[in-house]
Amino acid sequence: MIKVLVADNHPIVRIGLETALNNNGITEVIGSVSTTTELFNALSTKNPDVILLEMDIPEVNGITALRRLKKDQSDIKVLIYSTQAEDVYALSTLRAGASGYVSKTASLDTLIDAIKRVANGGMFITNELAQRLAFDESTNKPRKLFRKLSTREIEVLKLLASGRRNKQVAEELGLNEKTVSTYKARLMKKLNVDNMVDMLQQAKALELY
Known part of the structure; x- marks a missing residue:
């Protein structure tokens, strides 16, 4: 068994x-x-x-x-x-x-x-x-963008999308706030956005919340 x-x-x-x-x-x-x-x-x-x-x-x-x-x-x-x-x-x-x-x-x-x-x-x-x-889904942009993200970036994005503040994200993941800010900047760059609202919209497209 x-x-x-x-x-x-x-x-x-x-x-x-x-x-x-x-x-x-x-x-x-x-x-x-x-x-x-x-x-x-x-x-x-x-x-x-x-x-x-x-x-x-x-x-x-x-x-x-x-x-x-x-x-x-x-x-x-x-x-x-x-x-x-x-x-x-x-x-x-x-x-x-x-x-x-x-x-x-x-x-x-x-x-x-x-x-x-x-x-x-x-x-x-x-x-x-x-x-x-196995295939490049050229019509599914959110999924293509997701593949650029590291596992840690996905974790940070999910927590931010759920309403956590930087300090809370840092505490939950065992990071410092400066590191969380760095991840946010990387996420915005990889998801081709320049503000939190658009980033959270991407998170919604990725069904993170």
């Missing part, structure tokens, strides 16, 4: 995942948590084969939590499970150390297949995403 630790803020989602993953003869949920604090505490006593991590889990965002997980245990396998746009976030999470990305709109069979692949040391993205990443 593949041991899975579920990290998701929504009780109904956690219950649904436990029910589905405990009744297929392949996977077993050995714990479920709702915050990153609970996640890191759980890992002191549990040894999952795969962590199923929600992108918007409370306290710190999923990419930041992912970085910490990989820093603490480089061989840990993390599968991101999220409602966020796949072609925006999948690449960023893979760069940060995730072994795969599954949309919450995916079927149960797809989720189980992803868990199996990740548990066996593989990577998982959908065929649709692989095809989109």
Whole structure:
């Protein structure tokens, strides 16, 4: 059995995942948590084969939590499970150390297949995403601009788009305010804008909020 630790803020989602993953003869949920604090505490006593991590889990965002997980245990396998746009976030999470990305709109069979692949040391993205990443979508400017952004820039942009001030972004990501200002300047340049309003419009086009 593949041991899975579920990290998701929504009780109904956690219950649904436990029910589905405990009744297929392949996977077993050995714990479920709702915050990153609970996640890191759980890992002191549990040894999952795969962590199923929600992108918007409370306290710190999923990419930041992912970085910490990989820093603490480089061989840990993390599968991101999220409602966020796949072609925006999948690449960023893979760069940060995730072994795969599954949309919450995916079927149960797809989720189980992803868990199996990740548990066996593989990577998982959908065929649709692989095809989109393989071609230059010349008619989809926001997505093309996104590909210029680093994982850290995506994190900063998401937090700014959610209404955080520079100081709050700095605290959440473990940066200083001057560094956050530098990231904002880089974001404006890469997204071809010269003010915050237009930058946040780009964030909306990228479905960051």
